[in-house]
Amino acid sequence: MDGELREYDPGTILCDPHSYEVGAGGFGRVIVGRHNVHDFVAIKCMDITGGEVDKSAIERSINEELQLLQKAKHDNIANVFGWSKWKFGMGLVMEYYRGGNLRQLLLDHRVDVGVLLRIRILAESAKGVVFIHNLSNRRLVHGDLKPDNILLTEDLHCKIADFGSAEIVRMTSTATRIAGDGTGKQFTLEYAAPERLQKMGGKLKQEHDTYSFALIIHMVLSRVPPYHVGDPIYNAVINGQRPTCEEIQIWKANLTPDEIRLAEEMETMMEESWDQNPAHRPHMTQVNERLQQIYERQDQVQVTRQVSKAQESMQQTVPSRNCWQELSKFSPREGEFTGNFTLPQLSVVVSLLVLLFSIAIPVAFWTMQGFSENEGSHLVHQYVQHVKSEQYNEAKEVKTKISKKMLEKNDTLGAWDLAEKYRNNEKHLEAILYYKISSECIANLTPIQAADRIKECAWGIMESNKGMVELDKLNSGGNVTIKNTILNYVVPSIKSMKERIENITLKNSASQILLQAWCLHYIEWCQYLAGNFTEMKKTCFEGIQLMKTKFGEDAGRHQVYAHLLNNFGIALVETNEQEKAIEYTKLAMNAYKTSMDYSNPKENAVKVMEKRLKQMENAGQN
Incomplete structure (x- = not known):
């Protein structure tokens, strides 16, 4: 940090009110603005809304902390220019990187x-x-x-x-909610x-x-x-x-x-x-x-x-250079530049917007992809209805329309972020749509990155599948359509991804086998959730043989091999093959013990399996 830290007039820092936020967290929102001396600056904004006595005490404490920051002059420490305070909050003014x-x-x-x-x-x-x-x-x-x-x-x-x-x-959380998460969480x-x-x-x-x-x-x-x-x-x-x-x-x-x-x-x-x-x-x-x-x-x-x-x-x-709105108009609590709203009114409006954003695609996204908002939302709705009606060919046609736009921009992260957003909001069919699209946006990736991205999308589809089943249980269960969707749509989707990984040319064939094995693990887990234990056995066995053929005795160094052995044992129990189930459960226990990439405590996994093994042996004796 160069020079003396000083207070900046919020009227001298200008922002683009349509493109300003670059981050958020427990500390507060981070927005970007322009200053006549430093050009672009980042402002870490805090909501200071306590009484005047509280505000003054907080400001004094923050100023003392800033003096400490001034002494932290180092090449690997972010450069802080000073601070600014205004009606709605306070902010650290920092160099923009x-x-x-x-x-x-x-x-x-x-x-x-x-x-x-x-x-x-x-x-x-x-x-x-x-x-x-x-x-x-x-x-x-x-x-x-x-x-x-x-x-x-x-x-x-x-x-x-x-x-x-x-x-x-x-310090600030004693008098106010921290803008960004509202909890005052410090880590x-x-x-x-x-x-x-x-x-x-x-x-x-x-x-x-x-x-x-x-x-x-x-x-x-x-x-x-x-x-x-x-x-x-x-x-x-x-x-x-x-x-x-x-x-x-x-x-x-x-x-x-x-x-x-x-x-x-x-x-x-x-x-x-x-x-x-x-x-x-x-x-x-x-x-x-x-x-x-x-x-x-x-x-x-x-x-x-x-x-x-x-x-x-x-x-x-x-950053945008179309900066004209003063920092003094920014409300860290609401995350918006204030207009003619009073703060209570603005709070309600922003809360509604946040709620809407959590369940719908933002207008900017559809515009960016070449769709109108209505057209984009309608396409996703169409896709979901086709899948629910088991019209999978029609669903594929809708997916192709959306993915074509994203593929033109090779918007890998955009599709992935949307998939994660939908899954976190328990909209699992929508999530599956965007995991499938994300797996196709790989033109600019290296072969190993492309294969890894496909595998991660297969994981996302499996997780969404688990979410669908959990929601069905909460709604009393027994939804036959979900079972059919898993077996006739989800499982074929992951199988297709596994085949795509198989067809990518990688320098190291070991990576290719591991990624394929993970896809087989995701497939058999979906088959388990759908109650198709016969197919689950076949998939587990295919994965086990794939790993043994490539790695031989070293297959046990990889946790995916242990997962496949373990789940093969579970499927064997469900198909009343008790002796064989005991055999493979023991093999799985040994594999967990020898795996080099299983970072959870191995003792815990082994204890769980020992308990299950004892139950199987007792059942066999009875």
């Missing part, structure tokens, strides 16, 4: 992020965290480390942001250490940041979020479970021997840093030293080449 954030980079599979670039990202991020941990006048703990809070310059250098956020959130569940989850509101410790950094390493290596939406994270993490490492193994299968060694060094640090016992985690200073040593050994020319290659396919955001 056009590279976006690390999460956006990692989830954009059109971008080739090489091994050396990943090491540089981790090395720079660790350096920034260690710096704030060791400030001479007051040691800080970040408290909310995650890829979203690692900003990127145009040249993909890392800048840690929000390390004062946890403290500022604590992100997916990246929170188990002891922090158990002691909500306890003192922040540097070991918490070490744990969070381990989850960042996981996402940098796997390029997928550590947990899926809907996962029971709280109980899982407290009980010692960690994210699956299957995606990391798939990625490593396409690396050179030297690159594999580097990846394994990262994995070792990751596993040490997310240890259940905080006393056993390395200090971030140690993590940083190891990362700097690894990075310094690398050929910097090759690092530069990997950066350039990533930049070629990145879509760096250029």
Whole structure:
């Protein structure tokens, strides 16, 4: 951070009221504006709506915190210019970074992020965290480390942001709801250490940041979020479970021997840093030293080449220059620029808009894809009705109309985001539509990225299928149409994806087999939900044979093999083949014990299977 921090007149920062928000979180909304000296700036906005005494106390506390931030001058810390306050709130005025954030980079599979670039990202991020941990006048703990809070310059250098956020959130939440989530939550569940989850509101410790950094390493290596939406994270993490490492193994299968060694060094640090016992985690200073040593050994020319290659396919955001609305008109609470509404009226209107947005496609999306709003919504409705009526050919025709528009733009992430949005809102047939479309938007991906994207879409379809069945149970169950939809539409869809993966030419055939095996696992799980145990047995057996043929005795190193063995045993029980079921359940137990990429505590899985095995053996004796 260069120069003195100062207060900025909100009237001198102008925004485009139609294109302004670039992020949101527990800290508040992040919007972009223009200033006559700094050009584009990012403003982290907080809702300050308590009484005047409360406001003054909060402002004093925030100003003290800002003075601390001023001392944090470091290449890997986001640059803060100062602050601004206005009628509706307060905001930190920061440098705007056009590279976006690390999460956006990692989830954009059109971008080739090489091994050396990943090491540089981790090395720079660790350096920034260690710096704030060791400030001479007051040691800080970040408290909310995650890829979203690692900003990127145009040249993909890392800048840690929000390390004062946890403290500022604590201060503002005493008098107000934090704009963005309304809870005052000071951390992100997916990246929170188990002891922090158990002691909500306890003192922040540097070991918490070490744990969070381990989850960042996981996402940098796997390029997928550590947990899926809907996962029971709280109980899982407290009980010692960690994210699956299957995606990391798939990625490593396409690396050179030297690159594999580097990846394994990262994995070792990751596993040490997310240890259940905080006393056993390395200090971030140690993590940083190891990362700097690894990075310094690398050929910097090759690092530069990997950066350039990533930049070629990145879509760096250029903010709108149509800025005319003053920052002073922005309401952090409502997330809108105020017009003629009073604040209570505006709150009601925005709440209704948010509700509508959660169940409908935004107008901007349909316009972007070349449809009118009515036409786009009508097409999705048509698709759903055709599937419900078991008119699958007609549903395919509607899907083709929508996907044609998206394929013209190769809008991979747009389709995926819509699928996730629909699934989270329990609109599962709509979600299946967009997972299918997302699996087709792969023209700009590398072969391994394309195959991995198809597999992830197959996972999404399976999860949507589970959601349909759960909703049916809540509505007393017995919906024959759902069963038919699973067997005649969902299962063929995933089978088609498995065949597409099979037809992609990959450098490493091991990755191809693993991805196909996962698709077979998703298929047999859908068959289980539909109660078709005969077909489930066939699919499990196909997957088991596929893995054994490719990997031989090493098949047990992969968790998908254990899943297939386990579920084969379940299907055998359902078809009254008790002895064979016991045999395969024992094989599954051994496979879970030997799998290298099963990150949940193996003892838990084994205990569950031992209990089931005992039940089967008792049933056989009776």
